[in-house]
Amino acid sequence: MNILELKYTIPGDDFTRAGEASSAIKRKLKQMGFPPDLIRNVSIATYEGEINSVIHANGGSVSVSIDDEAVTIVIEDTGKGIPDIEKAMQEGFSTAPDSVRSLGFGAGMGLPNMKKYTDEIHVESQVGKGTKVTMKCRMT
Amino acid sequence: MTIRDISKLLNCKVLGGDDNLEHTVHTACGSDLMSDVLAFVKDQAVLLTGLLNPQVVRTAEMMDIVCIVFVRGKTPSDEVVKLANERNIATLSTTCSMFEACGRLYADGLRGGVLV
Numbered sequence: 001m002n003i004l005e006l007k008y009t010i011p012g013d014d015f016t017r018a019g020e021a022s023s024a025i026k027r028k029l030k031q032m033g034f035p036p037d038l039i040r041n042v043s044i045a046t047y048e049g050e051i052n053s054v055i056h057a058n059g060g061s062v063s064v065s066i067d068d069e070a071v072t073i074v075i076e077d078t079g080k081g082i083p084d085i086e087k088a089m090q091e092g093f094s095t096a097p098d099s100v101r102s103l104g105f106g107a108g109m110g111l112p113n114m115k116k117y118t119d120e121i122h123v124e125s126q127v128g129k130g131t132k133v134t135m136k137c138r139m140t
Numbered sequence: 141m142t143i144r145d146i147s148k149l150l151n152c153k154v155l156g157g158d159d160n161l162e163h164t165v166h167t168a169c170g171s172d173l174m175s176d177v178l179a180f181v182k183d184q185a186v187l188l189t190g191l192l193n194p195q196v197v198r199t200a201e202m203m204d205i206v207c208i209v210f211v212r213g214k215t216p217s218d219e220v221v222k223l224a225n226e227r228n229i230a231t232l233s234t235t236c237s238m239f240e241a242c243g244r245l246y247a248d249g250l251r252g253g254v255l256v
């Protein structure tokens with residue numbers, strides 16, 4: 001049974017707004033009194049995914065659903081897709097242009113961080129169609 | 141070390157969060173790459189950075205970072221300071237370089253975060 005479901009659109013045309021959805025999700029989880037470690041893990045994973053969908057895919061959507069066992073995060077976009085997912089998951093791999101790097105992103109650490117802070121991560125992507133990242137943080 | 145101590149050690153101008161100056165800081169992190177910041181779990185940390193965009197505040201928010209120090213005399217826009225105020229994150233500006241600022245804090249006993 002779901003305790004809560006949240007869904008936000010991630011606008012792709014305004015980088016200054018990137019992170020707003022993750023911020024809203026974090027505040028909601030805090031209000032609901034979840035453990036700080038769980039909140040931090042969910043926040044970081046969501047934030048990295050949100051930033052990716054802005055810088056690599058012109059925005060998308062994020063949904064968070066919570067049940068007794070886990071917090072499940074789904075971040076989806078209809079952007080350019082990832083040709084080699086295994087490579088994209090490696091620390092340091094990035095195709096971000098210098099313009100993105102000068103904003104503080106493009107270290108190739110986002111997907112590895114998402115993996116590190118969650119219990120499960122599943123990346124599906126089709127070139128030219130889009131990307132869907134599903135992550136789970138278990139309650140204990 | 142408190143945020144006030146940091147402010148003194150680095151001759152900072154306090155941009156926002158005057159009420160939080162007595163908060164204790166346990167760890168520090170100096171970086172211009174936000175994903176690097178996100179790779180380390182820190183407890184009551186201060187972030188030193190040369191970047192000025194809102195994502196610096198967002199990144200700090202996600203990590204529960206309590207204070208941001210903008211190095212090399214840079215000052216962010218009022219909106220960025222306001223965003224930090226709303227999230228209860230103190231903002232300071234120092235004329236020190238990143239190297240100098242980190243060195244002074246390290247010499248005074250502040251240490252880095254823990255790799256997950």
Ligand SMILES: Nc1ncnc2c1ncn2[C@@H]1O[C@H](COP(=O)(O)OP(=O)(O)OP(=O)(O)O)[C@@H](O)[C@H]1O
Nearest residue numbers: 052056081088094095105106107108109110111175
């Ligand atoms: N939603 C996406 N759509 C298209 N490509 C993506 C998407 N997410 C990631 N990628 C690809 O995978 C690479 C690695 O992503 P990752 O988040 O690990 O690093 P980054 O975003 O380049 O840098 P960082 O996250 O450190 O700021 C990206 O450079 C990009 O090529």
Ligand SMILES: [Mg+2]
Nearest residue numbers: 048052110111
């Ligand atoms: Mg990324």
